[in-house]
Amino acid sequence: MEKSSYQDVNAQVVKRCREGDNRAQYELYKLYSKAMFNVSMRITNDYAEAEDVLQEAFISAFKNLHSYKGEASFGSWLKKIVVNAAVNAIRKRRSELVPLExxxxxxxxxxxxxxxxxxxxxxxxxxxxxxxxxxxxxxxxxxxxxxxxxxxxxxxxxxxxxxxxxxxxxxxxxxxxxxxxxxxx
Structure with missing residues (x-):
């Protein structure tokens, strides 16, 4: 049985990002920002904080694009970054936490x-x-x-x-x- 390799549909855009193409970064942002904002919003439960998390996650993703190996979709890789950023935002908030009710x-x-x-x-x-x-x-x-x-x-x-x-x-x-x-x- 031959081993199938995963091919991301956005591999070319990711490749252009790695080469420093700012338009490619914007393309990836447009492709994933809404879905990633929704992930962030479900976790943080705060619109402004979800926006901050989204921006932080994209900055981190573009900065660390060299560590994306293409073993899963770019979206899956980015989602992990968003989830971690959202969880970290909640941890930071805990010190000033007011009961949600x-x-x-x-x-x-x-x-x-x-x-x-x-x-x-x-x-x-x-x-x-x-x-x-x-x-x-x-x-x-x-x-x-x-x-x-x-x-x-x-x-x-x-x-x-x-x-x-x-x-x-x-x-x-x-x-x-x-x-x-x-x-x-």
Whole structure:
């Protein structure tokens, strides 16, 4: 059986970046910035911080492009940089952390949706935003970003079992928040 090698569809753009082509950097930014911003936003739960993380991640990626070996897609490689930058931003924030519940503005009128599915997705998104940082990060990395608990443990510097228990607690807390929002609405 012959070993298949991975070929990134954006390999030529990455090659041009390595050669110092600024337009190629902009092309990569345009290709990946929205998806990477969404990853950052799910982890940081703060728009301005997510933007900062995105910029920091792209600067780091372009600066360290020589370490990208092409064994996986550029997007996968960049996503790891974004996840690490977002997790580091949360760690920096912890020293000045105010309980998340105090930052949630109560009494904001929920928008009404004609489509029940869209309404439900919005309720879940808002409930995820209300999770404490630790729960939200593990839940996002596992459920939304597709990392397994061993990888999450490595990223966050915690054990695999801690990741699993945080995920379990996050799910329970999320269900409680969803249950509470149904009875409040």
């Amino acid at each position: 105090d930052r949630i503005t109560e009494g904001i009128a929920d928008e009404e949706y004609d489509d029940n599915t869209e309404w439900q997705v919005e309720k879940v998104r808002k409930a995820i935003q209300r999770l404490p940082d630790g729960y939200r990060v593990v839940l996002s990395l596992y459920l939304l970003e597709g990392y397994d608990h061993a990888e999450i443990g490595e990223i966050l510097g915690i054990s695999e079992s801690t990741s699993k228990s945080q995920y379990s607690r996050a799910r329970k807390k999320l269900l409680d928040l969803m249950h509470d929002s149904i009875h409040v609405a």
